[in-house]
Amino acid sequence: MIYIACNTPWTAGVREGLDADGPLGSDRKDSDVTDDIATPDASVPDFLATPSVAEVEALRQAIRAKLVYQVAGREERANARDWFQAATLATRDRIVDRWRAANDETAAQGHRRVCYLSMEFLIGRLLSDALGNLGLTETMRQALAGLGVDLEDVFAQEPDAALGNGGLGRLAACFMESMASIGIPAIGYGIRYENGLFRQLIQDGRQREVPEDWLSLGNPWEFQRSGIFYDIGFGGHVTQGPDGAMEWHPGEVVRAIAYDTPVVGWRGQWVNTLRLWSARATDPLQLEAFNKGDHIGAQADRVRAEAISRVLYPGDDTPAGQELRLRQEYFFASASLQDMIRRHLRMDGDIATLAAKNAVQLNDTHPAIGVAELMRLLVDLHGMEWERAWDIARATFSYTNHTLMPEALESWPVALMERMLPRNMQIIYLINARHLEQARAEGLIDGQLSSVSLIDEQHGRRVRMGHLAFVGSHKVNGVSALHTGLMKTTVFAELDRACPGRIVNKTNGITFRRWLMRANPGLTRLIVDTIGPRVLDDAERLEDLAPHARDASFQAAFAQQRRVAKEALAKVVQDRTGIVVDPAALFDVQIKRIHEYKRQLLNILQTVALYNAMRAQPMGNWAPRVKIFAGKAAPSYHQAKLIIRLANDVSKVINSDPTVRGLLKVAFLPNYNVTLAESIIPAADLSEQISTAGLEASGTGNMKFALNGALTIGTLDGANVEISERVGLDNIFIFGLKAAQAVAMRQDGYDARVTVAGSDDLQEVLRAISDGVFSPEEPDRYRGLVEGLLAHDSFLVTADFDSYVAAQHLVARKWERPSEWWRSAVMNTARVAWFSSDRTIREYADEIWDLPVR
Structure with a gap:
């Protein structure tokens, strides 16, 4: 024809x-x-x-x-x-x-x-x-x-x-x-x-x-x-x-x-x-x-x-x-x-x-x-x-x-x-x-x-x-x-x-109708009761919440709405994974596509470091924490799929270890999608936005979390820069290399082995993963991953590790001061109106x- x-x-x-x-x-x-x-x-x-x-x-x-x-x-x-x-x-x-x-x-x-x-x-x-x-x-x-x-x-x-x-x-x-x-x-x-x-599906961690x-x-x-x-x-x-x-x-x-x-x-x-x-x-x-x-x-x-x-x-x-x-x-x-x-x-x-x-x-x-x-x-x-x-x-x-x-x-x-x-x-x-x-x-x-x-x-x-x-x-x-x-x-x-x-x-934006009003109706009711219904049509009115950030009764009401959302998410976690988590714990969340530059691996390494510290100091004053991961890896992206398996292996070991007394739990939620995000985001206390500086174009998850009052831990990458400027550096946890520093370090030929040699905590974490502590039935499962990280750490995971751990210590200390935490949570919600997709459009x-x- x-x-x-x-x-x-x-x-x-x-x-x-x-x-x-x-x-x-x-x-x-x-x-x-x-x-x-x-x-x-x-x-x-x-x-x-x-x-x-x-x-x-x-x-x-x-x-x-x-x-x-x-x-x-x-x-x-x-x-x-x-x-x-x-x-x-x-x-x-x-x-x-x-x-x-x-x-x-x-x-x-x-x-x-x-x-x-x-x-x-x-x-x-x-x-x-x-x-x-x-x-x-x-x-x-x-x-x-x-x-x-x-x-x-x-x-x-x-x-x-x-x-x-x-x-x-x-x-x-x-x-x-x-x-x-x-x-x-x-x-x-x-x-x-x-x-x-x-x-x-997650089967045998894979x-x-x-x-x-x-x-x-x-x-x-x-x-x-x-x-x-x-x-x-x-x-x-x-x-x-x-x-x-x-x-x-x-x-x-x-x-x-x-x-x-x-x-x-x-x-x-x-x-x-x-x-x-x-x-x-x-x-x-x-x-x-x-x-x-x-x-x-x-x-x-x-x-x-x-x-x-x-x-x-x-x-x-x-x-x-x-x-x-x-x-x-x-x-x-x-x-x-x-x-x-x-x-x-x-x-x-x-x-x-x-x-x-x-x-x-x-x-x-x-x-x-x-x-x-x-x-x-x-x-x-x-x-x-x-x-x-x-x-x-x-x-x-x-x-x-x-x-x-x-x-x-x-x-x-x-x-x-x-x-x-x-x-x-x-x-x-x-x-x-x-x-x-x-x-x-x-x-x-x-x-x-x-x-x-x-x-x-x-x-x-x-x-x-x-x-x-x-x-x-x-x-x-x-x-x-x-x-x-x-x-x-x-x-x-x-x-x-x-x-x-x-x-x-x-700069990207998100629709507040979906990510606040529909995903978090309890918080929306509280906001409307406090500053009036005009906020539903004019997101700029969210700024009117700022004077209430130090009000103890408003903080309590804000925290109560978070608790309701966390109880609902705890049920989702148990239904999907069988893992029982405490809604009173700090919910530390990283949900996004699994990719090396988004550095879920860095999060896992810090989780192992925290686990090691808890076991070494069982009488320490540890803030209860739940690490929540979700995201899909491309079918042919084998390194990303290996990171998913490592997260699940770490979860299995930590969750079954009685020495941590349930103070640390790790959960990987399968089949991440919009509906699951609508359950997770209102319940998050800490938002992980930890990509290698200069590689994340913007991000929109960071905006959704901040809108719902989660505090961000992140690099100065993508829209994190603009979020930090609007919510204030006292209401966000910034760590790691800046974009220009990351570029210069890669151009100069970064040697991860030198960095690891100078960090006892990182050495211990990588040794445990490489030696099969989290994969005893297959001790060599992650040896190649660790060796590859040491040989060519393209995304500077090891370079930012110590700074990230230090920022996580600040998170734990702030969580122990509820008035300070909830003031920052309210300020996040109050100051992110600019990130509405209506403004972008x-x-x-x-x-x-x-x-x-x-």
Whole structure:
């Protein structure tokens, strides 16, 4: 089959007569009773509001109708999952009209729309979020109670959407919620992973990955847009027509089908769209081959196509894995940009105004291929002259960088790109040639030109996707002040010289609706009772808590809310691990992706040092402490998986040792996700943010913990710098090398053996681990880990060990002075309002997207 990719008009991908952007298929029936549910009084906090009898009864009848007509259930036989579906569908109906109105207003008034492209959207459970933002939580609670159903049991039936891994995906989710909350028209584009990231099991202390089948029972939040689809080409060849126009003839075509989920803003005043793409084969079954008995081969095309949207981050340590990753990135970038153009032409009719009406944000390098793809669409399909198309593309795109580690900036072998995306590769060559001409004109010489080239010629000829995103964007932002400054002197130093003024800072933020109001309702009630309900709409009002930080009665109330959260977490720990922990102990928490630069290993080494000290001084005045770890390691990241196993081995030995008298416990909680984080963060006393200085771009976990009153122990890395400036150095524990010192130490050739020789505690810890104290059944299990640390401590674990231990001593001493501890806890909550994602999004809108904020 000869196929010219994407050469059909947009109407070919949208069913006749349907609104392609509005919320189709709302599933409303005449029997549904929803119109009588009044909009809640926006001046009253949801959890303090008392819904009317009529409101509760109307919602109850709506739930009953959904149970009967869409779940096909019977009230007397319905289980918790049935009630979850019915409650979700009833809630969804309350969203649809608002969703439609937001789309209609955007179209009617010609607003510029943000297209947020991200490989991850770690959205977590949606029912509690939607109810909270609509002000319907208590109405739903009472409506279900009248049916003999507990709302918390219903919440528990919703699986976490397996659409992300860590901070990158959760940031995207927070940004989508904030854009809806402050009324910025936006659509988030990603992939509808059927299995997403793996589910983590811990067996014999080791991580085991199994599929996360979050869609196995269906997803009542999503709307399948079977009439919205785009054909995505791969492979094939490129020809030039008699008029000079280039035509790509793909050898394979995969269809992208749209699935939409509404994103509800605060008070339900605006609703945006998360549009995820599912991959389908255009010819899913070779019937003739199937009937001849080749049942597997007949479905090969379907299996190959659907693998694109099967798993988040398939292993890329093999050529096949690299190819699948690149297919995923191009698949969703191409479908998203085609969708943006189709919508733009329907609303505006003139492709020349594309940049004036659309702002595309590239969340990291995963969608960077979109720069070349938009040029292909504009030049090849819409006949636009190159320079004009390039001006439009650069005015449309902006790029968020999330890493300073060169090895983490994606690059793809040129040969792979030429085989899979031949026309895009031609365009990349042309972009690069023009870019290098401009750089030379700016005064860059040959060595510098090599560093700014989109093609890395030094490591097997690879396309630098970060460079492509940088060159193709009008703004490039870091995600903390430190990170942005370092971008200009490290990974993008020469590009910054070639394109001065393009790099700007946008420090990350979090949505307080999710991470305070929903995750910690007890603390939220206390805050509202103390400083009033305005804080729910204006995070800056949190500063009004500061005068109460020294008030003994307020400290006691604050501590009591923490105790309630810790008791709940203690139950989670016991249920998941069998470990019994004391809620009165200091809860010392490190929850994040397992990676060497995040230095979970440093935390483990200090844990062993504390264990050794407790045994050596059994009569010492030891503050009871619970060390809590959680996080996933990439399946092929063997060192990170070994660190997980070490944490579990240390836990097993310490927890079973009677000599520490239960004063120290260690727990590794499996399958870390948003829902688990919502249980852990409100219960944390100490927040571990201990990455090697200069390597963590920002962090958002640090913000969530501080918002809930946890004290941070951390390096001056990422947003820790800005957090320390806002909460005050007396309310945070800072240790270790600074970024410049860490760089200098590595450049000078750091020798870990010298450091270890000067630290008796560290020697003892490493000897115990190396000799098999924590792995007696396999004494050599961690010998290689210790030897590797001594030989090449790239992340300066040993260099920061003594400083970290000293900071932990200060933590213990402060914990023993409750008034001082709780004053600092209150000050953390009071002074972190600036880290709201609403503030971050307003800065994007004003300085990058050129969008008015409502």
